[in-house]
Amino acid sequence: MRGPRALAVVAVLLLAAGSTAVTEGVPAAAPPADRPCALRAAPGVTMSEGFGGADGRQFARATGEVRALTLLVDFPDKHAPYSAAERYSEFFPAVRHWFYRASYGKLRYVSTPVLRYIRMPKPFQSYGIGRGYGWRTHTAMMRDLLRVADRRIDFSGYDLVNVLVTPNAGPPAEQAVLSVTWTGASAATTDDGTSLDRVSLVYGHDQSGARVLSHENGHAFGLPDLYSVEDFGHTDTLAGQWDSMSLDWGLQGDLFAWHKWRLGWLDDWQVVCVRDPGARSVHLTPVEVPGGRKAAVIPLGRTRAYVVEARATRGNDSEACREGVLVYQVRTDVDSGHGPVTVEDAHPRTTACEYSSATFNALNDAPFSSGGRFTDRARGLTVEVLGRDPDDEGWTVRITTSRPLWDGP
Numbered sequence: 001m002r003g004p005r006a007l008a009v010v011a012v013l014l015l016a017a018g019s020t021a022v023t024e025g026v027p028a029a030a031p032p033a034d035r036p037c038a039l040r041a042a043p044g045v046t047m048s049e050g051f052g053g054a055d056g057r058q059f060a061r062a063t064g065e066v067r068a069l070t071l072l073v074d075f076p077d078k079h080a081p082y083s084a085a086e087r088y089s090e091f092f093p094a095v096r097h098w099f100y101r102a103s104y105g106k107l108r109y110v111s112t113p114v115l116r117y118i119r120m121p122k123p124f125q126s127y128g129i130g131r132g133y134g135w136r137t138h139t140a141m142m143r144d145l146l147r148v149a150d151r152r153i154d155f156s157g158y159d160l161v162n163v164l165v166t167p168n169a170g171p172p173a174e175q176a177v178l179s180v181t182w183t184g185a186s187a188a189t190t191d192d193g194t195s196l197d198r199v200s201l202v203y204g205h206d207q208s209g210a211r212v213l214s215h216e217n218g219h220a221f222g223l224p225d226l227y228s229v230e231d232f233g234h235t236d237t238l239a240g241q242w243d244s245m246s247l248d249w250g251l252q253g254d255l256f257a258w259h260k261w262r263l264g265w266l267d268d269w270q271v272v273c274v275r276d277p278g279a280r281s282v283h284l285t286p287v288e289v290p291g292g293r294k295a296a297v298i299p300l301g302r303t304r305a306y307v308v309e310a311r312a313t314r315g316n317d318s319e320a321c322r323e324g325v326l327v328y329q330v331r332t333d334v335d336s337g338h339g340p341v342t343v344e345d346a347h348p349r350t351t352a353c354e355y356s357s358a359t360f361n362a363l364n365d366a367p368f369s370s371g372g373r374f375t376d377r378a379r380g381l382t383v384e385v386l387g388r389d390p391d392d393e394g395w396t397v398r399i400t401t402s403r404p405l406w407d408g409p
């Protein structure tokens, strides 16, 4: 969980060099006229929250049939303690089901496993794998993997590769989380010319169970980390447990509507774009169930928007702590791991569901319920929760803006 779990190679180098988290001076493109709320990815930002980031090819398509090759590896000094089939069953079919629910059936995840452990040619210790390990280590591992696996396994025709590492390699996940995804460059090339350019590796046993792989694959689809890389404790004030790209062991394990829109799981009509001054009512059905309007987006500029959505204890959020209306801000100019999404807390002085996590519970009671009101005084914006419809469990909100918040695109 911690560390730069998933970064394009270029981004790793930039972060190592201490790049700023907010890219200034590079203008983001205007959104297209027919999708004025679909803010564009800001140039130079690692896994930007905008649409169309990194020329699109770096990331896997997240709709239709997504094919994953899933391999299991162990090492001469770390023999697998139980069968490959058992290790595989820790993640599948759970991950497939998770994506099916999250995408309303639009992402059909097909994992092709090789149900035996591939013994890596060198000891685990020799790779020097630690938290946030680097690109050189990754390429060394992938080349070694191909040395022993390329002859017998056909790597061609897959959208991504999963590597499930024997769980006894490395420290327990509560000490250091090593799981990582690499996109954006090829770590190694097979004999028939297939590039290993989207690889998710899972180590140890996370408290998130199978969701650690949903999180890692989320990076392969272009989603950023929402937790704080530099100050992990600060995560509590960013997105908390409301999205699996934040804390993947959270109670609220689904994804934000913004992410679902970006991934093509929501149609444009399901997102209300609020641009003109005035008051309007919007009925929002819960993000966790298919159908209906899912979000209101209020752009504040080319790189910033408020998003309003409804959350319920359904589907991937069946354990959710509180139901209600979430308000959050998305920024397309903030790097992965530096807070591209910040949730507004309806109850800033309290926490909830403390049992779920020792220290990350401040936002568990973030949703607004009937009568609740979010106000951004400086911008003249108010979001009021008018009530809930018992039939579809959706919430009606009134969004009022006293003046134009953005005259673009």
Ligand SMILES: [Zn+2]
Residues within 6 Å of the ligand: 005, 006, 215, 216, 219, 224, 225
């Ligand atoms: Zn991550």
